[in-house]
Amino acid sequence: MKLSLPPQERPNRVYPPGTPGLHGLVSVVTGVVVVCALYFGREVLIPITLSVLLSFLLAPLVQALRRLRMGQLPSIFIAVLFALATLLAVGGLIGAQLVQLAGDLPQYQVAIEQKIETVQEKTVGRADSLMTRAAATLQRVAPTRPPPPRPTGRAARNAPAVPTPVEVHEPSPTPLQLAQRALSPAIAPIETTFIVLVVTIFILLQREDLRDRLISLFGSRDLHRTTTAINDAAGRLSRYFVAQLGVNLGAGGTIAIGLAIIGVPGALLFGVIAALLRFVPYIGIWIAALLAVFLAAAIQPQWTMAVYTLILFIVVDVVAGQIAEPYLYGHRSGLSPLAVVVAAIFWSWLWGPIGLVLSTPLTLCVVTLGRYADRLNFLTVLLGDQPALSPAQNFYQRLLADDPHEAIVQAERLLREMSLIDYYDEVALEGLKLARNDAMRGVLMPEQLSRINDALVDIVENLEVVDGVPDRLSRTEPAESAGSASASASADLSERHDGHTSARLQAHQETDKTSVLCVPGRGAFDEVTTAIAVQLLARHGLASMMATHSGYRSARADEPNFRDAPIICIVSLDAPDSPPYLRNMLRRTREWRPRATVIVAVGDGPSERGAETGATGASHSVPTFRAMIEECRTAASLQYTRQSAHTAGAVIGATGTGAGAGAGAD
Structure with a gap:
């Protein structure tokens, strides 16, 4: 009888996936071209992007007005006017608070000077005294050089004459030039705001038409996938903006009220700044906290106000970040924490401060589209918050890494949500199939096969005393009277x-x-x-x-x-x-x-x-x-x-x- 060869000596039946070809190179080149276009075309793309995101933010308001039996055009104009009024109100509030705070600063001049002197004495003063003593020590140790002799006689007469200083005075600017200098910093933001509002109006007016054009351009062959992707991205962005705006307004209002109670001047200004900067992930609110703490420390001789201000910002950020946002967004927003940081760095490099503010929604949009577009799927894997490996792949990967303890920990975690038989079917069995395929391909050496089998034995033995959630195949206890009638031979x-x-x-x-x-x-x-x-x-x-x-x-x-x-x-x-x-x-x-x-x-x-x-x-x-x-x-x-x-x-x-x-x- 002919015996079969061991598994590691059999011919390969399962082949590895193909190596990257021209498709991967084309994807890399396309990505580089897109990044260059985003960088060099930022003057045009930033207003358009702001308009698109503002349309997502105003879309729920427009839909609410349409449900109130209002026409499309009046609903859009009311929503845009509301956004414009909000921007003007916020800008006016910030300007008024800045003027008031600048007018009140002379009242705190003495306290500010005392704090500055104290800080200088504790830091710069000590460093200066140390440097002075070190310089004096070096002068005592180093040999002294005699000063150079002064030229006399003919040498003094031939010495070059000292040049006469010349001063150049510009003519006084005209009133028109003064006005241009004063208004030039505000012209660019006003121009950008006007362009954004106009483009937003047209996007809201032709929303359905633009959607159809995007479907025809990118996915007319698969209408279901393209429609689902667009609806998912639009829904996620709308929910994100509305929820984020609500959380930021609540956090800013709480900070303003808290600072007013503590006694920090300009409490309303810092509340608005905190609400706006909170759109910047992770570091935005702490920039506002740093400004408020510095002002609180400067206007009071003691440090009590500064400490209370810091505690207020910490409490508000913890409540907003750990309670309010998970309740509104769910436990998953669609992006991993590392992706948020990397996206902030990338978009701020491309588009500056505006890119920093828009980094999270833009990355969330790209990740959402990557779930439906195969060429963007790698972005979903890299930046999304979904597990990169399935439970079965993670199970087999832990076996390959010779880490059965982590596999047991994963099993105990999964058994809180599934039964033991489901774990064996959906995780262990699928992982064993992956291991079997690699064994058939001949990539597992005999010693590695032995280690994997030993680890599997440890996992199975550990699960002998572990129970998952109840399963419908649970054993049924026998009845007390089972078969009692058939056991009596004298019955009729x-x-x-x-x-x-x-x-x-x-x-x-x-x-x-x-x-x-x-x-x-x-x-x-x-x-x-x-x-x-x-x-x-x-x-x-x-x-x-x-x-x-x-x-x-x-x-x-x-x-x-x-x-x-x-x-x-x-x-x-x-x-x-x-x-x-x-x-x-x-x-x-x-x-x-x-x-x-x-x-x-x-x-x-x-x-x-x-x-x-x-x-x-x-x-x-x-x-x-x-x-x-x-x-x-x-x-x-x-x-x-x-x-x-x-x-x-x-x-x-x-x-x-x-x-x-x-x-x-x-």
């Missing part, structure tokens, strides 16, 4: 039939009397997979036992333990490939045990569902551990029912014989 015929029916209804509760023999295949991880099957069968009330592959073949299933098992479960990850050794094993099992129910797990193996192999059942192929347990329990129930029927028939025959003999005697 109807009672015996009732007892037989009761025994059939409670057949599933008697499955612990049925033995299941689990036999592993010849694969690299079949023994561990069989150990999992034995553990699950024992947990669900079946008397399971495990044989080795070589022991089962050499014993020819003639050992008492093998011969008494009415159910034989062959467990192998090679079942989907239907290898010759597994087909031979199944054929010999049918020859040795023609009356046993044979189940092939886990995978769509060489089964003949529905083909009669004996008087008790057929061979079955099951793809999961759950299906294996269901098949075993069904076969055990059928076995128990047949035994009960055979016993009841024997009792009925014996009773009939006795009755006939009695009648003849009479």
